[in-house]
Amino acid sequence: MDPLEDVLTLLETRSHLSVSLAAGGRWAVRFDAPQGVKFNAVRRGSCLLEVDGVDEPIGLAEGDCYLLARQRPFTLRSDPEAVPVAAGPLFARAEDGIARVAQGDEVFLVGGRFSFGTRAHELLLDRLPPVIHVPAGTRHAETVQWALTAIDQELMRRQMGSTLVAEHLAVVMLVHVLRLHLAREPHAVSGWLAGLGDPVVAPALASLHRDPAHSWTVAELARAAGVSRSTLAARFKDTVGQGPLEYLTRWRIELAAQQLREGGGTLASIARSVGYGSESALSVAFKRVLGMPPGDYRKRPTTP
Incomplete structure (x- = not known):
């Protein structure tokens, strides 16, 4: 695997598709800060995205998608003057997997969120900007559009295993969005x-x-x-x-920490698997990187 695949696998990346949103006329929906990384794709129409802490609203056109890499409240709206309604009650009243706001369905969005394991912020999320916007028609965006179209088809057909397939496709979309972001703005990450x-x-x-x-x-x-x-x-x-x-040392410790979280293997076998000749050598490096010895880390409860 390449480094991007390695990190996403280490972080136990999972996608969770949510209810779709249909809207028409003048409308606005206010969302609480999401758990994990929120994504939406505009499959029809256009709207504005406003994220707390981001100065300017982002115009979303048909075919656009975005990721929210920070847990911040946000608003989707037809225009700046529309009065927002709370997303929670609106989505609780959804029928057939679609929440409807105002009149009509000129605008249609699909979305969900990505959840990660314990090291997500340090290894991935803190290195991303608050919002990644992928406009339709931009260079390299074809693969993202392919994934979104395939997700649409799975959700509409509702065949056996369609939700599982759609959620795996969403992870594929995440990989491509990150690749596109790196290609487009290599200096915007660290x-x-x-x-x-x-x-x-x-x-x-x-x-x-x-x-x-x-x-x-x-x-x-x-x-x-x-x-x-x-x-x-x-x-x-x-x-x-x-x-x-130094990077190699830190990556080895991340791999060792993953094995400790999973509870398998002796410390000696874990040390050998990540390139250390002894338990003591791994312990010294582990404490230097993560601030505690491997034994204490293994006993620590994991909180995603």
Whole structure:
């Protein structure tokens, strides 16, 4: 897997589709801060998105979609003057999977949210802007539109397993939205995400993720990237915020922490699987990165 797939898998990424929204005329709906990452796609019509803490409203046209990477209240509306109604009671009255506001159905949105495991904020969400807007017709957006159309079809046909298939398609959509965002705004993210958009750093990151237990040297990683050791070391530090071997240590600890959360394996076997020759070596690195020894981490209750 590549680094993006690795992190999304480590974070136990799950999608949860919600009731669709149909609207017409003058309307506005006010949503509480979502749990996880909220997404919506405009399948018909247009509207405005207002997110608390974001200065300007975002115009959404047919085919657009967006992700809210922060847990902030937001409003969808037809125009700035429309008086909003609360989303909770509106969606509670939904029929056939569709909540309706005002009169007509000139505007139709599908959506849901993504939930993640315990390390989501540090590894992914804190590195994203509050809102990622993907306009229809932009370069590379075809795959996002394909996923959205397939989700629509699954939800309309309601065949056996349609909800499961649609939720997996939503995760596919998430991967493509993140790829598009990296391609479009490589300087708007930080850390390992920024490294994925850098032509020198990306091959080194891919090597580290392909075999994290290997005893990598900067020279080996520089050969994979096709540059000198000094160039790779400087570029990696400037882009990711830490050196390549420091990044390797942190990724190994994330993998070890995942195994500890899942409760399987002895500390010795976990140490070997992530590239440490002994329990003590893993324990020292683990405490340095996560602030506690592995034994204490394993006993800690997990809270998504």
